[in-house]
Amino acid sequence: MKQVAERAGVSTSTVSHVINNTRVVSEDVRQRVLAIIEEMRYIPSAVARSLKNDRTQTIGMMVPNNSNPYFAELIQGIEDAAFKVGYNVILCNAYEDPKKQAAYLRVLIEKRIDGLILVASSADQELARLLRALAVPIVLVDREVDGVPADFIKADHEEGGYLATRHLIELGHRDIACISGPADLLSSRDRVRGYLRALREAGLRFRLDYLVRSNFTGEGGYRALQRLLRLPKRPSAVFASNDLSAIGSLCAASEAGLRIPDDLSVIGYDDIALASYTTPRLTTVAQPKYEMGQRITNVLIERIMGGHLPTRRELLQTRLVVRQSTATHA
Secondary structure (H helix, E strand, O other), rough: HHHHHHHHHHOOOHHHHHHHOOOOOOHHHHHHHHHHHHEEEEEEEHHHHHHHHHOEEEEEEOOOOOOHHHHHHHHHHHHHHHOOOOOEEEEEOOOOOOHHHHHHHHHHHHHOOOOOOOOHHHHHHHHHHHHHHOOOOEEEEOOOOOOOOOOEEEEEEHHHHHHHHHHHOOOOOOOEEEEOOOOHHHHHHHHHHHHHHHHHOOOOOOOOHEEEEEOOOOOHHHHHHHHHOOOOOOEEEEEOOHHHHHHHHHHHHHHOOOOOOOEEEEOOOEEEEHHOOOOOEEEEEEEEEEHHHHHHHHHHHHHHOOOOOOEEEEOOOOOEOOOOOOOOOO
């Protein structure tokens, strides 16, 4: 900064004001300083600027597993919205490991982030303690953490599970299984509640052996469907609680010699980009992933900029996307 000032014939404080827009500087001087900054390839120190204005223009984000395409599409919406307002995003991947989650949270605190977006891998006491000690705004996504006052945004997973199951019922299916996610996740439990609500409304009996827990992965869906196919009475349709599980189910069905959707209807959840390119193309319930990412970022930035609104809980709507993996049951 001193070298820029010497070449521009101005003080270092003037260079600082040009960079940070902290005081009105004449247009001639501003253009001269900016030209020299460009010529010298000078990059202002983010650390120094943050010490002065107490902002790093950085958001921390933690997800359970970014190998899941759902999170990739959510992150894109978050990054695009952050970039528009001059914020960078530091992404951490906890891989569903509570210890790694806590360690990465400490790293983000050390980086002096201005705010945090968290999709929790677990909600243990250590996580709650760290979040309560974090002196920046927090937006929780899909999974709440007890005792942590924060904005909370999720899709309406119960309604999504209901839409998926009702679609199968309307196609004439009566033996409908559900491949669920982990029981300790709120989003997973909500989708199962929607499944059960649709069965009740249709007067269909819930069979415990038709509810199989999985882990939201392709392998989990593959193993879950193999288990369902070993039952004395096979289901005619399956609601898989995410698209990766549904894709794993398609693979297991194919290996078992079943034709989709003639022998078995399969519906997923999320509407990841890959769902349009399976064989057959996957019927699913779409979450507004990109729009949700943008909304999450906008809420967080508003908090960072000093918004004093009450803590918010927002529920975004899902929708049914009918493709080729479901059909009328004779």
